[in-house]
Amino acid sequence: MADTLPEDFRLATRHIVMERDLNAAGNLFGGTMLAWLDEATAISVIERIGYSDFVTVAMDNVNFKAPGHRGDLITFYSRVVKTGSSSIVAETRAYVEDHATGARREVITCRITYVCLKDQQPYAYFKSPEYAGWRARQTQ
Numbered sequence: 001m002a003d004t005l006p007e008d009f010r011l012a013t014r015h016i017v018m019e020r021d022l023n024a025a026g027n028l029f030g031g032t033m034l035a036w037l038d039e040a041t042a043i044s045v046i047e048r049i050g051y052s053d054f055v056t057v058a059m060d061n062v063n064f065k066a067p068g069h070r071g072d073l074i075t076f077y078s079r080v081v082k083t084g085s086s087s088i089v090a091e092t093r094a095y096v097e098d099h100a101t102g103a104r105r106e107v108i109t110c111r112i113t114y115v116c117l118k119d120q121q122p123y124a125y126f127k128s129p130e131y132a133g134w135r136a137r138q139t140q
């Protein structure tokens, strides 16, 4: 497929664009795309850090590159860019992929920052023994 992704991007999720996802002009509604992007990135982050109690704090560099259309199969790929104490930044790119021809069209890119919480407060998960323990178990 064209437009090769760096290899640290991993498949996060897929969606098919349905009639209900379209805006008045017949394109994929941007708000729906952002919700899918947030969900895909959160799934990817959960898989990579072994923790799921976090909130979205910022979405940066949102770049709608091409419209989505009814029937498009949209695939989301994501990678971790950096971790702080409680925060993690991930980059996600989505493509419309034609599995018959192998063609791929980039539709959106974005960076999302999440903040880990414990008892509803920011939690320095990436400095915690909990995270160190999770990482150690991944290499066993």
Ligand SMILES: CC(C)(COP(=O)(O)OP(=O)(O)OC[C@H]1O[C@@H](n2cnc3c(N)ncnc32)[C@H](O)[C@@H]1OP(=O)(O)O)[C@@H](O)C(=O)NCCC(=O)NCCS
Pocket: 054, 055, 056, 057, 058, 083, 084, 085, 086, 087, 088, 113, 115, 121, 122, 124
């Ligand atoms: C996310 C939230 C808990 C952060 O609270 P806060 O008092 O600003 O927290 P802190 O100042 O202690 O910062 C915590 C971390 O968030 C990061 N952060 C805070 N605001 C940020 C922003 N706008 N962009 C990027 N990172 C940010 C800080 O850099 C810090 O990172 P680190 O621990 O890795 O160094 C709070 O802003 C919040 O609850 N926001 C609403 C979240 C929400 O409802 N999201 C939508 C649904 S998921």
